[in-house]
Amino acid sequence: MIRASDVVKRFGKGDKGVTALDGISLEIGEGEFVSLLGPSGCGKSTFLRCLAGIETASAGTLLVDGKAVDGPPDGLGMAFQRDALLDWFDVLENVLLPADFGGKRKRDFEPRARELLAMAGLNSFVNAYPRELSGGMRQRVAMCRSLLLDPRLLLMDEPFGALDALTRDQLNVDLHRLTQRQKTTTIFVTHSISEAVFLSTRVVVFSPRPGRIVEDIRIDLPRERRLAVRESAEFAGYTRHIRGLFEKMGLIHD
Numbered sequence: 001m002i003r004a005s006d007v008v009k010r011f012g013k014g015d016k017g018v019t020a021l022d023g024i025s026l027e028i029g030e031g032e033f034v035s036l037l038g039p040s041g042c043g044k045s046t047f048l049r050c051l052a053g054i055e056t057a058s059a060g061t062l063l064v065d066g067k068a069v070d071g072p073p074d075g076l077g078m079a080f081q082r083d084a085l086l087d088w089f090d091v092l093e094n095v096l097l098p099a100d101f102g103g104k105r106k107r108d109f110e111p112r113a114r115e116l117l118a119m120a121g122l123n124s125f126v127n128a129y130p131r132e133l134s135g136g137m138r139q140r141v142a143m144c145r146s147l148l149l150d151p152r153l154l155l156m157d158e159p160f161g162a163l164d165a166l167t168r169d170q171l172n173v174d175l176h177r178l179t180q181r182q183k184t185t186t187i188f189v190t191h192s193i194s195e196a197v198f199l200s201t202r203v204v205v206f207s208p209r210p211g212r213i214v215e216d217i218r219i220d221l222p223r224e225r226r227l228a229v230r231e232s233a234e235f236a237g238y239t240r241h242i243r244g245l246f247e248k249m250g251l252i253h254d
């Protein structure tokens with residue numbers, strides 16, 4: 001579904017220019033859940049923005065469904081660290097926004113919005129306003145919104161970074177269930193090794209800027225993930241291996 005070949009992204013020119021991505025080659029098949037993991041500033045968000053058609057690669061090719069990206073691909077859903085809910089709309093109206101932007105009739109999508117909100121445990125908050133919600137609830141609303149149009153490709157940039165650990169665990173479980181059910185191809189940026197291993201079919205580790213791929217790791221854990229999997233020896237093996245890569249890059253040490 002996605003094929004990146006030697007993608008380079010530079011911002012600015014000459015000495016003042018910054019190379020954010022340097023030769024990213026990556027293939028992602030339909031239904032995969034791929035996490036991008038790497039130090040701050042290594043170009044993870046830039047890669048997502050290139051895929052979303054918000055930025056253009058300086059060199060290399062980036063194909064979605066065999067077509068060069070030259071704007072938001074069809075069937076794209078996005079969610080970011082800041083939930084970007086509109087304070088003057090209630091929860092239901094916020095979830096329905098992608099229908100509005102897509103020129104579709106909101107009424108047609110209301111049943112789907114309500115179904116997603118129910119699955120995310122927000123049944124009784126459908127008509128609440130964002131100021132009445134906790135941080136975790138707001139991020140849940142944003143997650144439902146990104147799934148409203150049943151995207152084929154979901155791009156998520158540290159959507160749970162600002163949440164407490166318990167809420168984050170629950171949202172990981174919810175996101176896993178929702179994307180599994182729809183077989184949504186998902187690319188997920190995170191700084192958390194265990195979150196990446198828990199959610200993903202593959203974890204792609206980036207080097208410090210300029211971002212290059214250090215390793216592309218297939219996660220062979222049961223596809224149906226429960227939180228208890230984090231206590232297994234296999235899970236610990238993956239997190240230890242990835243921590244080792246960060247240690248080798250000099251990014252973490254005891």
Ligand SMILES: Nc1ncnc2c1ncn2[C@@H]1O[C@H](COP(=O)(O)OP(=O)(O)OP(=O)(O)O)[C@@H](O)[C@H]1O
Nearest residue numbers: 011012018020039040041042043044045046047209
């Ligand atoms: N629009 C821009 N103009 C100039 N430089 C930019 C722009 N966007 C990103 N950069 C630079 O590109 C580099 C990569 O940024 P990016 O946001 O992709 O990193 P990241 O890996 O997502 O970081 P973090 O984990 O901190 O979010 C950084 O040095 C950043 O300053």
